[in-house]
Amino acid sequence: MPVDPQDTLDVLERFEPLSLQGQAPVVWERAEGVYVWDASGRRYLDFSAGVLVANVGHGRPEIVEAVIETARKPLLFSYSFPTHERAALLKEMETLLVRPDDKVMLLSTGAEAIECAIKLVRTWAVRTHGERREYVVSFERGFHGRTAGAQLAGGTPVLKEWLYGIDAPFINVPFPDGFRTPETSFDSFLGALQAEGVEPDQVAGVIVESYQGGGASFAPVEYMRALAAWCAEHGAKLIMDEVQSGFGRTGRWFAYEHYGITPDLVVCGKGISSSMPLSAVIGRRELLDQFAPGAMSSTHGGHPVCCAAARANLEVMKRDGIVEHAASVGGVMATALEELADRFDFVGAVHGKGLVYALHIVRPDTDEPDATAAARIVSDCVARGLMLFAPVGFGGANIKICPPLVITAQEVRDGLEILEGALIREEERDGER
Ligand SMILES: Cc1ncc(COP(=O)(O)O)c(C=O)c1O
Known part of the structure; x- marks a missing residue:
């Protein structure tokens, strides 16, 4: 029996404490490997691993x-x-x-x-x-x-x-x-x-x-x-x-x-x-x-x-040598993220190793954490098909990138292309202000 995603969101909002809100309003229907599907069948590339849980991929047989x-x-x-x-x-x-x-x-x-x-x-x-x-x-x-x-x-x-x-x-x-x-x-x-x-x-x-x-x-x-x-x-x-x-x-x-x-x-x-x-x-x-x-x-x-x-x-x-795989694909991720971060002055730092990174989003003039900009970038990524959880860490302004460890180098590039689009959009918003 199909369930209307909006009904699900309404029920959760009605009964669950406010603290459990804040993630993108996408109802997770199923998750397999490095992808999550919503109820309408839309597929998201997952850069969250849930919350750094699904190391060998979601729904591993x-x-x-x-x-x-x-x-x-x-x-x-x-x-x-x-x-x-x-x-x-x-x-x-x-x-x-x-x-x-x-x-x-x-x-x-x-x-x-x-x-x-x-x-x-x-x-x-x-x-x-x-x-x-x-x-x-x-x-x-x-x-x-x-x-x-x-x-x-x-x-x-x-x-x-x-x-x-x-x-x-x-x-x-x-x-x-x-x-x-x-x-x-x-x-x-x-x-x-x-x-x-x-x-x-x-x-x-x-x-x-x-x-x-x-x-x-x-x-x-x-x-x-x-x-x-x-x-x-x-x-x-x-x-x-x-x-x-x-x-x-x-x-x-x-x-x-x-x-x-x-x-x-x-x-x-x-x-x-x-x-x-x-x-x-x-x-x-x-x-x-x-x-x-x-x-x-x-x-x-x-x-x-x-x-x-x-x-x-x-x-x-x-x-399957998942740890070694994480180290090697992580190298691809690290290089690409550093290049990306160099281009945007609101990315104050990129920290991480292997397959976990955080973009520290800041106000460029002061390096103060910018939680609002970080939240905008995350929502934009999700809207473009890249699953991320809401920003965390100091000032609530760090965007975590932590896919399942079975991700391929090509999937890393696919995800970073989406992230790049969202960062460019944020830069445009800055320019419009
Ligand atoms: C470093 C660290 N320690 C402890 C915890 C708490 O784990 P749990 O949420 O399973 O209680 C977390 C959860 O995010 C964590 O990241």
Whole structure:
């Protein structure tokens, strides 16, 4: 029975909170590979991967099969009762461990896994060092999810307003992106701690995105190496948030590999399954084994259908060399985007690596973020058949470009041609003002 897309949009608007609005008003009917179709049959080239989820492409047949097979058994739920699906996924994840004896906690969402990682580090700190070691250091403009702990760790003050009154020992230090924060030496980290009056032996852990999701911004390699060395020297645990950057997105399995560091905990989500809700905390067994049986679990964590999807996803990624493909097609994307950005003065910077980039849209005279222009460019792209999600990051003015990793070089060029059209149109609008 055909459904009128406008009816669907009206129902969503009627019942869902305002916060869920803001994406292009296109009803997703189906999605396959690097394309999304709306109800009228119009096809969009997808530069969003949903929200950096569909790494092996939308509707990957092997994943669909794994989901159907598990549902047909039927095994639609299991809690932490043992299942083959969980065991098979964990065996598949063995190659992704930081150390051979690491353990893995499977959960459902990225924010939930972030909360778990923070809890593991603070529990360890208080048990081994007492309450003095209370601080978790995180970064300005960082994003780790929307639940309380994850949001406290985040680095956007306005997003933390609802947490007023919570006396939380989280400290934000500058993130050395070289654009919004020109100072990129590790001294900025030390200086920020000193300014807060926090001694190294008071730090339980440091949590950092391997690249900042909001702007696809990487820290310099030397900075991250200095950070890892500082954590090791002072006994603070290093948590890498790979919810967005993991599973091939940057042309490596995990983006922390670009820095040549070994984190204590790695937090995964999104691309782990390319589809169903699953997340994980990977890391040191002494951290993961702190809680007695039954004391750390989650009703839907390691859900059998989600685990089956993730296992199939990892098998495809390994079999088809998806990570290597992302690195090579990413090179095409990077060069083309930089050329494009050079031509438009309202593109303040292009950050990214592999198959994730952000165009930082600014007011050319001041470099202030221009959220309105960014939103216009995104709507224009969608109207021209290129799917992008609404701008994110600092000032809500960054346009993220993050297609499924199976995209071909030709499809990258097709998408960038549409983007170029939208940027030219924006330049014309500037001229008309
Ligand atoms: C870097 C990072 N961490 C954590 C999260 C939270 O993940 P979720 O939305 O699955 O809770 C996100 C989501 O966008 C993210 O990008």
